[in-house]
Amino acid sequence: MSSGSPYYSVTGLTPDALSPRKEICNYFSAYPVYSLAWSRRDDRNSMFRMALSSFLEEPQNKVQVIQLSPHHDPAHTPERPDFGVVAETTTDYPLTKLLWQPPAGGYAQPDLIAGTGDSLRIWECEQTGEPTDMGLYKSALRTRAKMATRTDYSAPITAFDWNQLDPRLIITSSIDTTCTVWDIETQQAKTQLIAHDREVFDVSFVSGSQDVFASAGADGSIRMFDLRSLEHSTILYEAPAAVAPSSSDPNIGDSSYYSDNSGVPAARLASFIPPLLRLSCNALDPNYIATFALDSHIVSVIDVRNPGSAVVNLVGHQGPIHAISWSPSSPSQLCSAGADSRVLVWDIHQALATRQHQQRQAIAAATQAKQLSRLAASDKSEFGDDLHSPKLPTSASNLQTSNAIQAVAQAAAAQALTQNPISVAPSLTYAARLPVNSLTWHQNSPEWISIGFGNTVQTLRL
Numbered sequence: 001m002s003s004g005s006p007y008y009s010v011t012g013l014t015p016d017a018l019s020p021r022k023e024i025c026n027y028f029s030a031y032p033v034y035s036l037a038w039s040r041r042d043d044r045n046s047m048f049r050m051a052l053s054s055f056l057e058e059p060q061n062k063v064q065v066i067q068l069s070p071h072h073d074p075a076h077t078p079e080r081p082d083f084g085v086v087a088e089t090t091t092d093y094p095l096t097k098l099l100w101q102p103p104a105g106g107y108a109q110p111d112l113i114a115g116t117g118d119s120l121r122i123w124e125c126e127q128t129g130e131p132t133d134m135g136l137y138k139s140a141l142r143t144r145a146k147m148a149t150r151t152d153y154s155a156p157i158t159a160f161d162w163n164q165l166d167p168r169l170i171i172t173s174s175i176d177t178t179c180t181v182w183d184i185e186t187q188q189a190k191t192q193l194i195a196h197d198r199e200v201f202d203v204s205f206v207s208g209s210q211d212v213f214a215s216a217g218a219d220g221s222i223r224m225f226d227l228r229s230l231e232h233s234t235i236l237y238e239a240p241a242a243v244a245p246s247s248s249d250p251n252i253g254d255s256s257y258y259s260d261n262s263g264v265p266a267a268r269l270a271s272f273i274p275p276l277l278r279l280s281c282n283a284l285d286p287n288y289i290a291t292f293a294l295d296s297h298i299v300s301v302i303d304v305r306n307p308g309s310a311v312v313n314l315v316g317h318q319g320p321i322h323a324i325s326w327s328p329s330s331p332s333q334l335c336s337a338g339a340d341s342r343v344l345v346w347d348i349h350q351a352l353a354t355r356q357h358q359q360r361q362a363i364a365a366a367t368q369a370k371q372l373s374r375l376a377a378s379d380k381s382e383f384g385d386d387l388h389s390p391k392l393p394t395s396a397s398n399l400q401t402s403n404a405i406q407a408v409a410q411a412a413a414a415q416a417l418t419q420n421p422i423s424v425a426p427s428l429t430y431a432a433r434l435p436v437n438s439l440t441w442h443q444n445s446p447e448w449i450s451i452g453f454g455n456t457v458q459t460l461r462l
Contacts, residue, residue, distance in 0.1 A: 276292070
């Protein structure tokens with residue numbers, strides 16, 4: 001769709017005074033925007049608050065909290081902001097990620113925001129009661145903690161996740177190959193482990209667990225860990241070996257250049273494994289993880305029950321992907337955004353059903369092959385299988401052997417089919433004005449997705 005159009009009209013919906021009354025809401029920052037995070041509370045004063053951070057190549061960046069104005073323009077006026085700033089603070093370097101504290105077990109006070117960059121920082125967002133000209137009330141961002149593994153130097157933190165079941169726990173990933181679990185109450189590291197052979201670019205707790213987490217790194221792998229047993233880890237997925245295309249290659253824009261739907265060029269070099277930049281654990285089904293590699297146009301969905309290969313490939317981007325996120329309300333829906341300025345929403349329900357059907361067929365074919373092989377072996381034992389046997393093989397025995405061979409071949413073909421990912425096209429498409437750097441899905445109102453590009457934050461109704 002064109003950049004001025006919503007995904008589709010939601011008729012019959014009558015939001016309250018504090019909910020958006022239009023399909024696209026805008027905020028225009030004075031700085032380039034990178035990290036975005038919706039507040040996870042559903043009370044009227046916090047529901048449509050968002051934290052965002054700037055990306056400036058200097059040691060003076062901004063963290064802002066913006067909120068939807070109750071007086072926002074109900075008409076589509078692209079140049080008019082619908083959000084106003086209610087709080088702002090400075091930080092030394094650009095933040096790689098922002099998150100609000102999960103409200104596990106209720107809405108514990110105070111309201112906390114975490115961010116990572118040169119260290120793990122915690123801010124408290126407290127309303128001051130001072131009104132703004134947009135009908136909002138200002139808040140103050142006060143530093144609660146700054147945590148680092150070393151006092152003299154701390155390796156940059158690439159990403160983090162806040163545990164949904166135990167909001168005291170935050171896990172961070174770093175370029176020094178480690179993942180660290182922090183207790184924000186004691187402001188101390190509980191556990192630190194070497195997670196990958198190279199830099200760790202992303203980390204996330206698995207849905208419904210406070211012990212199991214997955215990480216993605218520059219070694220091109222996704223690994224799963226359990227804090228209760230850190231002696232072992234599971235490699236869930238390794239990106240296919242590839243060679244990076246030259247920017248002068250005339251075929252780089254041709255979709256046939258990416259022949260296997262892996263998102264990497266057809267030409268391959270075994271010594272180069274593309275780094276996996278981001279991962280996203282399914283918010284409702286702990287079996288699925290989405291990821292993408294450096295410069296890839298494809299999102300790969302991994303099933304942790306069948307490690308080693310992707311079960312679904314999401315094919316639709318025309319440029320490198322920058323961000324992915326699963327829906328907070330549907331286990332089969334996710335969103336991606338990238339350098340092609342496109343925001344794509346995918347529904348993989350049918351693809352997962354097809355894969356499950358293929359797996360059942362493979363199991364049935366393997367079972368049949370085993371049974372026929374046993375019968376053929378039994379017939380050979382009864383009739384003999386050489387010229388010196390007292391009884392020569394009968395036509396029934398030959399038929400049984402032929403059927404067994406055919407069944408084994410069919411089972412192998414069925415099993416091979418389950419190793420090939422199913423390609424899925426997007427169900428919804430939105431075109432932004434510039435390459436999209438980040439996205440965040442509203443946890444309590446999942447019909448809203450926010451994206452950041454340039455100095456603009458747009459909130460889109462699905």
